[in-house]
Amino acid sequence: MTAPLQHPKSARGHDERWWHRATGYQVYPRSFSDSDGDGMGDIPGIISKLGHLSDLGVGFIWLSPVYASPMVDNGYDISDYRDIAPEFGTLDDMDRLIAEARKRDIAIVMDLVVNHSSSLHPWFKAAAATRDCPEHAYYIWRDPAPDGGPPDDAQAAFGGSAWSFVPEVGQYYFHFFSGAQPDLNWQNPALRAEIYDMMRWWLDRGVGGFRMDVISLIGKDVDTRIYEEGPYLHGFLQEMHREVLAGRDLVTIGESWSVSTETGLRYCGRDREELDMVFEFSHIREGWHPELGKFAPKPFDLVAFKRALFAWQELTRDDGWHALFLSNHDLPRQVSFYADDGAHRRPAAKTLATVLHMLRGTPFVYQGEEIGMTNARFDRIDQYRDLETLNHFNAQIAEGVEPSEFLAGANRNSRDNARTPMQWSAAPNGGFTTGTPWIETNPNYPDINVEQDLPDPDSIFAHYKRLIALRRDRDVIAFGQTEPLWEDDPDILAFERRLGAERLLVVANFTNRDQTRALPSHLANRAAKGLAWSHAPRDDIPDRLELQPFESLVWIFDAEPGQ
Structure with missing residues (x-):
């Protein structure tokens, strides 16, 4: 595959890769564009909007999961890595998306979710039926404690125990997230070989790389309770590079909620032969309560925010590369969280874009950010669809937290703020669907939408377009x-x-x-x-x-x- 935006040498004196000057754009498929009126976005809908992304000037699309899935966690629970969820389309649709994007010099970067699978994956179904099969060792199992309970009191990130019991095999399996997302056992060479073969299969179909979901968890040691950045992590990433990535012209972006300036270059250092860059969250965590977490956000602190941003600029001054972002499918809308989504929404959205796109690294735009979409501000818990939000609501209400207090935090920080439908026009549901959307459309869509923004030469969209072009054209922006x-x-x-x-x-x-x-x-x-x-x-x-x-x-x- 020929990747877009290639240049032979960069101004920093090292080989330049096409993604050094490119801007990424994240598509959350179920909320982007619905082609068939069933209320859920799909791959044909994405294809229909490639002109918008080409006009914006992006170099690649990070596509959130479209694999076959029961959708317990909106596709981050995969039941077949080599097929497409019917609600999103077919493999033929996926091939057409790759080809049509390539015609516009846009690469498709797949979301690689290999810390865990769905509990409905054939591997897990076999593993949960008997210990006497190879697939049983694809997952992390432990015998019950002497009292018959879980092996330890580890808690899952989405709430509750991190262990679930399967009577058929008389063991508990580990799940860092929900029970429907059993963790894969990366210490099993046969499991790793399956994953590497699947990755090569997608690369041979023409994808331009991978964004690797919670990749910092794959090296875990559950017996010592070292989950993030465990002792096996970098050995596995180096093996992945040797087996799959080396010699291919692609981009790899890891996601780690634990990476720090002390460990960052272990992922993306020039001579590490692991990943090209990493999503880190130090600037995001600055807005969370240190003990109560994301659903009790702190007031925005610009000094702390700057400290986090500039620490990573310094870290990657002479080595490595940085993934620049303020928004994604797991985070609130940036203009609502960091700035002003009211009277000053337009200049605030432009200023956030300016700051991010003028830094060193590869910027990422999350869908709707380019028109200044805002948080949804739901009034009731039944308006939410996010598994994490719903689980934490139930847990905190049980602990005596007032519903209104929790909703105030969710309205600021829930993942569903980013998942409301893309606002294309002032038509019903923002032009996202002719049916009933899977999650409510933000009611401000008549005033904030693509169709309204495009004709204005001073719009937020026009500003993003200028910023993206400048990175391609100006060495000082790309490499200074x-x-x-x-x-x-x-x-x-x-x-x-x-x-x-x-x-x-x-x-x-x-x-x-x-x-x-x-x-x-x-x-x-x-x-x-x-x-x-x-x-x-x-x-x-x-x-x-x-x-x-x-x-x-x-x-x-x-x-x-x-x-």
Whole structure:
């Protein structure tokens, strides 16, 4: 397969890969576009919207799971890795999506979910019927405790015990998530060989790489309760690279909720031969209560947010690569969480995009982000569909939490905020479906939709389009080093990018108030080469900046001699 956006050498002096200048776009299939009116998005619907993504300028689509699945966790519980869920389409539809995207220089990156399978996968069905079959060893089993209960008191991420009993085999199996998602036993070489063969099968069909779901869990040691970044993780990833990835022109992105600046380069260091980049969540966790978690979010703290962002910019200054994101299918809508989704929604959405896309790394756009979609703000728990939200609601209500208190946290941080249907137009249900959507459409769709945004040259969509094009065209944006400014400022996020003699300056107001700042002497009164967009365009860099609420400014200029 020929990947898009290839360049022979990068400005950093090493081999350049096509994804260094590309922007990824995540499609959550069930909420993107419904072609047949059944209320659920599908692959033909995605194909029908490829023109939108091509116009935006993205280089690849990260496609959330479309595999066969009972959909207990919306497709992250896979019952057949080599087939497509009927509600999404067929393998022929998938092949057509790969081919049609390729015509537009867009690669399809599959979501690889191999920490666990569905409990309805044929492997698990065989494993749960008898110990006397090879598949039994594909999963993690332990004998009951002396009292007949679970082997230990480990709790699942979605609530309840991490162990479920199967009478037919007289053992408990481990599941880090729900009981419908039994963890695969990566210490079994036969299981790993099955997974690698499946990955090669998809690559041979033409996919451009993999986003690897919770990949940091595959090296776990359940007996010592080391789950995240366990002792076997990097050996498995290096084996995967040797067996499947080496020599192929593709992109791999790992997901890890535990990776830190101390461990990040173990995944994506230049000489590690594991992954190309990793999704890390330090900037996300800064918004969570340290003990109560995501459903008790803290007020946004810009200083802590900057500290997390810039730590990873420093880590990948000379080695590795970073995956840049604020939104995905597991997170709230970024303009609602980090900024203002009310009176200042448009400038706030643009400022968040500017900050992210001007950093070093590969940016990811989550569907609807490019038009400034907002959180849903459901009033009742029965409006939610997310397994995690529903399980935590039941657990917290049992502990005495008031429903209204839980809903306030869910309205800010539930995964369903990102899963409401894509808002294409002011037609019923935002033009997502002619039927009844699987989850309610955000009621603001008549005012926030693609059809309304596109004709406006100053729209959020137009801003994203400019940012994505700049990364392709400007070496300083793609490869320049990042130098933070005003790191302790609670209201302003600012940084420089530096590459050779070229400089980029980004200044963003993260408040709903006017802000004034004096620039350092090495930046003030410089002759700019362009890119200054704002409410009132400014050609050169003044010595004192006056920023309106949620305004962001960007300049490119040349360094002074000797700098």
